[in-house]
Amino acid sequence: MTEPRANGPIIEMRNVTRIIGDAIPTTLVRNIGLSIAHGEFIAITGPSGSGKSSLLYLLGLLDVPTEGEVLIEGEPVSGLDETERAAVRLETLGFIFQFHFLLPEFTALQNVMLPMRALGRWNEEECRDRAHRLLASLGLADHSHKRPEQLSGGQRQRVAIARALANEPLVILADEPTGNLDSASSEQVLRIFRRLVDETGRAIIMVTHDLNLAARTDRQVRVVDGQIVAAT
Amino acid sequence: MRLSFEIALTHVLTRVRQTLVGMLGVAMGVGFSVLMAAIMEGSQNDFTRQLVDALPHITVSDERREPPRQPAEDVYSDVSYAGLRTPETRPGIKNPFALMDAIEPGLSGSLAPSAQVRAVIRFAGRDTAAVVTGIDIERETEVSKLATQVRQGKLGDLATASNGIILGDRLASRIGARIGNTITLVSGVGQTLSCTVVGLSHTGIAQNDETQATVLLKTAQILAGQTGLVNAIRIRVDEIMQARAIASRIEAQTGYKSVSWQEANEDLLSTFEIRNFVMYTVVGAILLVASFGTYNIISTITHEKTRDIAILKSLGFTEGTVRRIFLLEALMIGLAGTLIGWGLGYALCQAFETIEFKSPFMDVTHMPMEYSPLHYGLAGLVALASSVIAGFLPARKASRANPVDIIRGAS
Numbered sequence: 001m002t003e004p005r006a007n008g009p010i011i012e013m014r015n016v017t018r019i020i021g022d023a024i025p026t027t028l029v030r031n032i033g034l035s036i037a038h039g040e041f042i043a044i045t046g047p048s049g050s051g052k053s054s055l056l057y058l059l060g061l062l063d064v065p066t067e068g069e070v071l072i073e074g075e076p077v078s079g080l081d082e083t084e085r086a087a088v089r090l091e092t093l094g095f096i097f098q099f100h101f102l103l104p105e106f107t108a109l110q111n112v113m114l115p116m117r118a119l120g121r122w123n124e125e126e127c128r129d130r131a132h133r134l135l136a137s138l139g140l141a142d143h144s145h146k147r148p149e150q151l152s153g154g155q156r157q158r159v160a161i162a163r164a165l166a167n168e169p170l171v172i173l174a175d176e177p178t179g180n181l182d183s184a185s186s187e188q189v190l191r192i193f194r195r196l197v198d199e200t201g202r203a204i205i206m207v208t209h210d211l212n213l214a215a216r217t218d219r220q221v222r223v224v225d226g227q228i229v230a231a232t
Numbered sequence: 233m234r235l236s237f238e239i240a241l242t243h244v245l246t247r248v249r250q251t252l253v254g255m256l257g258v259a260m261g262v263g264f265s266v267l268m269a270a271i272m273e274g275s276q277n278d279f280t281r282q283l284v285d286a287l288p289h290i291t292v293s294d295e296r297r298e299p300p301r302q303p304a305e306d307v308y309s310d311v312s313y314a315g316l317r318t319p320e321t322r323p324g325i326k327n328p329f330a331l332m333d334a335i336e337p338g339l340s341g342s343l344a345p346s347a348q349v350r351a352v353i354r355f356a357g358r359d360t361a362a363v364v365t366g367i368d369i370e371r372e373t374e375v376s377k378l379a380t381q382v383r384q385g386k387l388g389d390l391a392t393a394s395n396g397i398i399l400g401d402r403l404a405s406r407i408g409a410r411i412g413n414t415i416t417l418v419s420g421v422g423q424t425l426s427c428t429v430v431g432l433s434h435t436g437i438a439q440n441d442e443t444q445a446t447v448l449l450k451t452a453q454i455l456a457g458q459t460g461l462v463n464a465i466r467i468r469v470d471e472i473m474q475a476r477a478i479a480s481r482i483e484a485q486t487g488y489k490s491v492s493w494q495e496a497n498e499d500l501l502s503t504f505e506i507r508n509f510v511m512y513t514v515v516g517a518i519l520l521v522a523s524f525g526t527y528n529i530i531s532t533i534t535h536e537k538t539r540d541i542a543i544l545k546s547l548g549f550t551e552g553t554v555r556r557i558f559l560l561e562a563l564m565i566g567l568a569g570t571l572i573g574w575g576l577g578y579a580l581c582q583a584f585e586t587i588e589f590k591s592p593f594m595d596v597t598h599m600p601m602e603y604s605p606l607h608y609g610l611a612g613l614v615a616l617a618s619s620v621i622a623g624f625l626p627a628r629k630a631s632r633a634n635p636v637d638i639i640r641g642a643s
Contacts, residue, residue, distance in 0.1 A: 057636045090548025105246035
């Protein structure tokens with residue numbers, strides 16, 4: 001997974017439509033086609049309620065399309081059952097949300113180790129080393145034994161990034177990752193993202209309503225009323 | 233599995249307040265269930281003991297339920313007899329010791345022979361009717377509480393004095409006799425015997441204390457004018473509820489009328505049934521209420537973790553793993569609560585047992601408590617089961633929910 005193949009899209013949506021509700025059906029996204037290449041950093045923008053987060057959750061297999069399919073490295077994954085999708089999430093996808101969503105009872109280190117231990121690829125000692133290195137690479141070497149409540153907002157978000165990177169995912173999905181941060185911390189997060197894309201060839205898909213932030217990615221996709229209206 | 237366990241343990245250990253509240257909730261339920269079960273069954277057993285111990289569990293007497301069949305009845309089916317006078321027989325059980333030897337093997341309990349004689353006590357110029365019971369001291373202590381009911385003097389004194397007699401305390405005060413006095417007994421067959429009062433007994437049942445006198449078996453036999461007389465064998469069984477079955481077995485074996493305590497107290501037995509029903513209802517209700525309390529607390533704790541469930545799922549934990557984590561948490565809290573509850577229940581029982589009841593008619597008694605592993609097991613089982621269900625249902629609901637809904641709800 002560390003050396004992604006260069007040819008073909010890393011993650012792809014084909015004609016994806018998502019409708020929720022039985023009594024009053026609401027269309028979240030309609031007929032979306034989207035293809036993201038290795039080493040691409042893209043932004044999904046759009047007004048509130050446009051369906052940009054729904055799009056991200058569909059890409060992240062947290063939600064299942066009503067029609068169409070999601071493919072990772074050419075393999076259709078949206079039709080898998082819950083357990084298999086969980087396995088794909090664990091191994092190939094990393095999530096970052098607007099709120100850090102760290103488990104409050106665990107230290108930064110333990111939070112980062114959780115996905116590694118669930119995957120079971122490394123032993124306890126290796127997990128600890130890897131988590132330490134990840135936190136250090138994000139400038140949190142001195143904070144690894146603090147609980148989330150002892151960290152600042154920016155630090156928490158960086159721990160969340162470390163956790164998303166824990167299992168060396170192919171794709172990182174970020175839902176308004178800077179929505180709760182001051183401008184200095186936002187800047188830091190963005191620089192980390194840039195570095196990840198450039199150095200490791202991972203793809204990052206970031207939902208944001210901040211157009212200045214979006215402008216610094218490789219490609220912007222604008223979603224309005226559940227449809228892609230403009231892509232650069 | 234180890235990861236699930238560690239996550240669950242971390243949750244339980246770091247959320248101290250919640251864990252304590254949960255554990256205490258479970259502990260209260262278990263503790264009070266145990267206490268109530270102990271009180272109910274204790275008082276029930278006390279009631280049974282009072283009822284059962286007033287009489288021997290089984291009395292085999294020298295009577296028969298029906299007159300013996302006439303040989304002619306066996307030969308001619310149409311023959312009927314009326315007003316037939318059966319030949320006089322010597323009173324008493326024939327060959328009592330052979331009969332006792334026949335009954336004893338296969339009987340879980342003990343038995344004692346006795347001879348009852350009606351007699352008149354003549355003392356200080358007054359005659360008073362009494363029932364004189366002849367006993368075997370060693371065997372008697374195994375079937376009745378007489379040894380503990382002798383207040384002044386002791387049961388053994390019967391053997392040391394010549395013609396010793398123990399009087400019911402009310403009988404003694406009625407005739408004005410004290411220990412050391414010599415009284416005269418006159419039996420129905422005309423035997424006269426001088427006896428020395430060696431003790432006073434107190435059973436707590438007024439009727440007995442006013443009429444009962446106890447002597448050695450051989451003294452009673454002399455009084456009855458019939459050596460070797462035994463007209464009742466009293467049996468104490470280990471399983472009191474089996475008394476009826478044992479009695480009918482003995483009756484079939486020997487032909488003598490055997491009356492179990494159940495038969496003697498048939499009218500009281502329906503009360504018994506009702507009391508049993510009341511006991512089970514009360515204990516059941518308390519277990520139910522306690523299990524609801526447990527359910528409430530555990531399910532609240534799990535509900536508060538809904539967000540964590542969504543996070544774990546988004547990280548790639550499966551529904552099953554997430555469910556297991558919360559099930560384990562519920563189990564840990566339930567288990568710890570049960571252990572504390574057992575301690576609490578035991579301590580409460582001990583405290584209740586020190587409560588004293590003073591009554592002018594009885595001796596000081598303590599609150600009767602029953603200590604039974606069944607109470608602890610049942611209360612623990614119900615608490616654990618409701619903890620598991622209380623952990624399982626909300627965890628299942630939360631783990632099935634789309635994490636998106638929960639994550640969105642939080643932001």
